[in-house]
Amino acid sequence: MLQYINLKIDGVNIRAAKGTTVLDAAFEYGICIPNLCHVPNLSNIGACRICIVEQIVNGRSKVTTSCTLLVQEGMIIKSNTDKIRNLRRNIAELLVAQAPNSKAIQDIAVRCGVKKVRYPFRNEKCVLCGRCVRACTELFRAKAIGFVGRGKNRHIDSPFGVLSEFCKRCGACIDLCPMTITPCSGPMKPGKERLCGECESQLYLSDKTPDHCVWCELGKGFQCGRY
Amino acid sequence: MSLNTMASIIEGRRSQPHQLIEVLQDVQEQQGYISEDSMRVISKDLGVPPMEVFRVASFYKAFSLKPRGKNVITVCMGTACHVRGAKLIINQAVGQLKVQPGEVTEDGLFTIDQVNCLGACALGPVVTENGKCHNHMNSSKLRKLIKSLKNTGTEETAND
Numbered sequence: 031m032l033q034y035i036n037l038k039i040d041g042v043n044i045r046a047a048k049g050t051t052v053l054d055a056a057f058e059y060g061i062c063i064p065n066l067c068h069v070p071n072l073s074n075i076g077a078c079r080i081c082i083v084e085q086i087v088n089g090r091s092k093v094t095t096s097c098t099l100l101v102q103e104g105m106i107i108k109s110n111t112d113k114i115r116n117l118r119r120n121i122a123e124l125l126v127a128q129a130p131n132s133k134a135i136q137d138i139a140v141r142c143g144v145k146k147v148r149y150p151f152r153n154e155k156c157v158l159c160g161r162c163v164r165a166c167t168e169l170f171r172a173k174a175i176g177f178v179g180r181g182k183n184r185h186i187d188s189p190f191g192v193l194s195e196f197c198k199r200c201g202a203c204i205d206l207c208p209m210t211i212t213p214c215s216g217p218m219k220p221g222k223e224r225l226c227g228e229c230e231s232q233l234y235l236s237d238k239t240p241d242h243c244v245w246c247e248l249g250k251g252f253q254c255g256r257y
Numbered sequence: 258m259s260l261n262t263m264a265s266i267i268e269g270r271r272s273q274p275h276q277l278i279e280v281l282q283d284v285q286e287q288q289g290y291i292s293e294d295s296m297r298v299i300s301k302d303l304g305v306p307p308m309e310v311f312r313v314a315s316f317y318k319a320f321s322l323k324p325r326g327k328n329v330i331t332v333c334m335g336t337a338c339h340v341r342g343a344k345l346i347i348n349q350a351v352g353q354l355k356v357q358p359g360e361v362t363e364d365g366l367f368t369i370d371q372v373n374c375l376g377a378c379a380l381g382p383v384v385t386e387n388g389k390c391h392n393h394m395n396s397s398k399l400r401k402l403i404k405s406l407k408n409t410g411t412e413e414t415a416n417d
């Protein structure tokens with residue numbers, strides 16, 4: 031039998047099945063927590079850190095990623111405090127610096143309130159979110175791609191660098207990759223990277239009416255429905 | 258020979274995925290590096306997907322996926338050694354052996370490796386040669402070390 035747990039996210043009383051993550055529980059109640067590496071029904075690895083929230087334990091606040099945090103009875107979560115917004119903005123800024131050629135990441139940055147990027151652009155082709163790896167491993171049970179190396183050499187590769195015989199050519203890795211949609215004005219040339227921010231006008235509304243959610247509208251750029 | 262050693266390493270550990278790291282360690286020790294072929298054999302015999310073997314083997318620094326020279330000269334690039342001129346030592350080594358770190362010399366005798374602290378900071382700059390530690394390195398000591406290693410190398414091959 032399903033067991034239910036009561037918790038509070040941003041002051042809302044929430045009832046969630048035992049074993050769900052705070053992120054999923056929040057979605058169910060229409061509380062938007064920005065996220066990147068989370069894919070519904072796949073395991074969460076907490077790679078992008080965009081989904082951080084504040085958890086209040088004994089009056090002290092603790093910052094963790096909501097996608098890897100399971101709901102507990104009486105939990106108090108705050109997803110939209112000044113502290114979280116600041117931290118999240120910085121994380122988004124780092125992500126744009128890492129991969130400015132992803133519309134998904136540019137969109138997330140705009141939503142998280144990034145106004146300028148203070149870090150040097152790296153223009154990498156991958157942000158190591160692990161969406162492709164998890165889809166390949168968990169959804170299709172193929173293990174045709176995975177993380178290789180460690181530290182700054184970590185990258186995605188197939189075994190021994192050649193297309194694996196287990197690859198089913200399903201293309202799920204490509205569908206899920208945030209890097210496959212370039213910014214509206216086309217890919218940025220090296221040295222010409224910038225914060226796109228072209229959707230910023232849409233955020234005007236959210237500035238005026240803080241409770242107005244623009245996530246879904248902007249999210250279409252990342253084709254959230256596609257997952 | 259390599260297939261025989263592979264067989265003896267894997268012997269008794271077939272279909273035991275949790276033995277992966279131990280097997281990789283043994284292969285590394287016996288063959289000096291882990292080749293693609295041995296990874297494929299390991300994957301088949303232990304029942305671990307090739308991706309998993311590759312991921313683990315590429316993750317740990319203790320495993321080398323490229324052939325290594327007979328003598329591995331490890332130069333410490335940690336903070337203390339850096340301050341005491343590890344950069345010079347590694348440049349010296351590169352210059353004398355004419356290989357980049359991580360590659361093998363043409364005669365197959367040497368590989369230069371870097372680590373970030375060997376835990377003997379007071380003795381810096383530290384160089385280890387096949388696990389043997391040499392403290393307070395400088396270029397003349399390094400030259401002597403390489404020379405002696407070269408000599409033992411040729412003697413051994415002469416005896417063979």
Ligand code: SF4
Nearest residue numbers: 156157159160162207
């Ligand atoms: S290839 Fe794409 S989906 Fe895979 S880890 Fe990199 S950015 Fe994420």
Ligand code: FES
Nearest residue numbers: 067076078079097
């Ligand atoms: S969605 Fe939680 S860390 Fe990426």
Ligand code: FES
Nearest residue numbers: 333335338375377
């Ligand atoms: S820094 Fe070289 S031994 Fe610690």
